[in-house]
Amino acid sequence: MTLLEEVLINHSKGPIAILDSEIPIGNYIPLDLSVFNRDLEAFDISNPSVCQEYIDKVLKNDSFSIAYGGYLERRNLYIKSPGFAVKGEEERNIHLGIDFWAKAGTKVIAPLAGVVHSFKNNAVSGDYGPTIILRHELDGVQFYTLYGHLSIESLQGLYKNKEFRAGEAMATLGDTPVNVNYAPHLHFQIIQDLGSFTGDYPGVCAQKDLQGYQKNCPDPNLLLKITPPYIG
Template identity: 80%
Template structure:
């Protein structure tokens, strides 16, 4: 375990909410969007409305309000987006963050205190749409959290180094038109070294680059503790 992974794991023993606190954690359900999910074989999961129908079916089966998962999941979800196509280096289809699929307008909560590093509307189809990156320091280690697929109003009033406390409302989820062709959800990613990126960072990688990105983007569940073995 790296120093950052250890810091994240030991930040809290409690579950940490990242969406509206009025949604009980018991109303979260795991969602498998991997290429190995046979239920997706007959669906065009790249169509946001088909994807939403499938997510609604999963949510209604429980019933639940939030579907989550996706860290290091290999997906067919990006196969029709030009930015993810095979360009001789392999297809970008391995997801580096954790997704929380919920209704547009759902509040996004900061899981720990930090300041705004950068923000941007990544409005190319298949990208994040409105995106916020916060900078944090714990145990002497600086790192970042990325929040993608937000509403456009989430970027209003932001400025570099604006402070957000743990548990404060950061943003709201965007709809399909705003988050550039995805069903409404939050993409949450932890990044140790942001490099020269501003308001953006790869959320999906190729198999060839997986080792590099996995080391730089640890499992968000180490911090949130929503799924086993971290759930209490």
């Protein structure tokens, strides 16, 4: 276990909300969008409307508000997006963060105090759309959190080093045209070393690169503690 992973685990004893704080953590339900989910054989989830249809089906069947999951999940979600399956290169299809699928306009909550490192509208189809990266320091360890697929309005009024308190609403989710061809959701990723990236960082990798990315991007649930048995 890395020092960052230890810091994330020890930061809180219970779950931390990442979307609208009025939505109870108990209203989050795990969602499997992996290539191993047989239920997806009847759905082309690379189509945002079809993907939303499947998500709505999962939420409605169990009366939940937010579907989440995807850390290190191998997906077919990206097969129609440029840049994920470049000819002659290994396909990038392993997801490096957790996605939280909810309605466009849903508030995004800062899970811990931080300052704005950078922000950008990554408007290429299949990318993040509007994106914010925060810088944090816990117990002397510096790291970053990335929030992708936001609304355009989320970037207004931002500036480098703007502070956000833990639990403060910092953005809202974008709709499909704004988040560049995905059903509305938040991509949340923890990054130890951001390198030279500004307003962007890979959220999906190929199998050959997984070891390095997994070390640099630990499981966000170590911080959020949403996956059972943490749900109370």
